Amino acid sequence: MPSHGTIGTVFSQNACRVLLLGSGELGKEVAIELKRLGCEVIACDRYANAPAMQVADRSHVFSMLDAATLRRVVEEEKPQYIVPEIEAIATEELVQLEQEGYTVVPNARAARLTMNREGIRRFVAEELQIPTSPYVFVDSKEAFEQACKETGFPLLIKPAMSSSGKGQSLLKKADAIDQAWTYAQEGGRVGGTHHSTCIVEGFVDFDYEITVLTVRASNGTFCCDPIGHVQEDGDYRRSWQPMAMSEKAWAQAQEISRTVVDGLGGYGLFGVELFVCGDEIIFSEVSPRPHDTGMVTLATQELSEFALHARAFLGLPIPDIFRYSDGASVALLANGEGAPSFNNCDTALSQPGSQLRLFGKHLCGGQRRLGVALARGTTTDQALDIAQKVADSIHIETPTEL
Ligand code: AMP
Numbered sequence: 001m002p003s004h005g006t007i008g009t010v011f012s013q014n015a016c017r018v019l020l021l022g023s024g025e026l027g028k029e030v031a032i033e034l035k036r037l038g039c040e041v042i043a044c045d046r047y048a049n050a051p052a053m054q055v056a057d058r059s060h061v062f063s064m065l066d067a068a069t070l071r072r073v074v075e076e077e078k079p080q081y082i083v084p085e086i087e088a089i090a091t092e093e094l095v096q097l098e099q100e101g102y103t104v105v106p107n108a109r110a111a112r113l114t115m116n117r118e119g120i121r122r123f124v125a126e127e128l129q130i131p132t133s134p135y136v137f138v139d140s141k142e143a144f145e146q147a148c149k150e151t152g153f154p155l156l157i158k159p160a161m162s163s164s165g166k167g168q169s170l171l172k173k174a175d176a177i178d179q180a181w182t183y184a185q186e187g188g189r190v191g192g193t194h195h196s197t198c199i200v201e202g203f204v205d206f207d208y209e210i211t212v213l214t215v216r217a218s219n220g221t222f223c224c225d226p227i228g229h230v231q232e233d234g235d236y237r238r239s240w241q242p243m244a245m246s247e248k249a250w251a252q253a254q255e256i257s258r259t260v261v262d263g264l265g266g267y268g269l270f271g272v273e274l275f276v277c278g279d280e281i282i283f284s285e286v287s288p289r290p291h292d293t294g295m296v297t298l299a300t301q302e303l304s305e306f307a308l309h310a311r312a313f314l315g316l317p318i319p320d321i322f323r324y325s326d327g328a329s330v331a332l333l334a335n336g337e338g339a340p341s342f343n344n345c346d347t348a349l350s351q352p353g354s355q356l357r358l359f360g361k362h363l364c365g366g367q368r369r370l371g372v373a374l375a376r377g378t379t380t381d382q383a384l385d386i387a388q389k390v391a392d393s394i395h396i397e398t399p400t401e402l
Helices: 025-036 067-077 091-099 108-115 117-127 141-151 174-187 247-264 292-300 305-313 380-393
Strands: 017-021 040-045 058-061 081-084 135-138 155-159 169-171 198-202 208-217 220-223 227-232 235-241 268-277 280-287 326-334 341-343 354-358 368-377 395-397
Touching (some): 017 025, 025 040, 025 292, 025 305, 081 091, 117 135, 117 247, 141 155, 141 174, 141 198, 155 174, 174 198, 208 292, 208 305, 220 247, 235 292, 247 280, 292 368, 326 380, 354 380, 368 380
Parallel strands (some): 017 040, 040 058
Antiparallel strands (some): 135 198, 155 169, 155 198, 208 220, 208 268, 268 280, 326 368, 341 395
């Protein structure tokens, strides 16, 4: 058991060793915060030189779904904290490791429940009795057709194990059922020849959607100001903080976020995704870790979502969350192969209040998020305008264009 309140010295017997499972851009920022607190950071991902590996003390390359290798690395590194950064992990192994005395952040049950849309949806809707979209889980095309009849159009189909819009379709009427089923089967993480489970969800005609970053720390559970965001093709494009909301809606959003996060338990930061319809809140999803829409807190808060996550899971208190400005983030996306160059960064960053994060990712076919433009402003509209100008000024040159 880690002793809360004590941090040892890196590369020594008493070092506070943290094993990151997944080394993307969010893990990179968590790694930076951990390094600031003197921790020893070991980053893992299925490919070498992933973003968090570029700032970690050392790394291991393997698939996070490979339970045997995951165990071998944990036994070799003996980390005080095992920190999942992605959903697709051998979570049963995490449950086992936790029983053996390792600390999983926030805990192994939260990682297992949120790895699969079915686990978390049933927990929130059926156990916690929190409002969600109407839903049915299906694992055959016949069951899907039946679910379409029951749910009515428009509806969404999503693979139970997928994220970032992969395999997700919005069906407005019955004519595209076959296509949506095939796409969902191809987009699910399980893949292969057998059918993977999908969720069919009634379409929620929300006014807007928010992320409530909620941190469970040794001194309590606290919500950051709401983050508004825009998603395209199931992936986030822009976010801003704070999202203007009615007092009633915000009170309910905080209540739901705290209930979900306290229901999952453990220490760390969670991204609770909610739909807002008038004053009513409908739960969508939760990540038991920093959230992509929360990158805006790098420009708005004294302790970003990454700093809050690190501080909370290390067992340290969060006496206050100070937001010093309104702000916005705009994702930088590109297609292609190889190592991109980012041209015109000088013009882009001549905008006052602007910041840039470049993740250090290679392109590997298909669209990839390579960076984020951040801005603070006196209003969220002004910040969005600045962040968009930064993003628009940067020309991403990919080797295939040469
Ligand atoms: P997800 O992968 O579940 O986070 O969904 C990605 C995005 O798709 C959400 O942020 C929403 O913008 C949209 N979406 C997902 N589910 C629904 C729903 N039931 N009704 C309306 N929009 C949805």
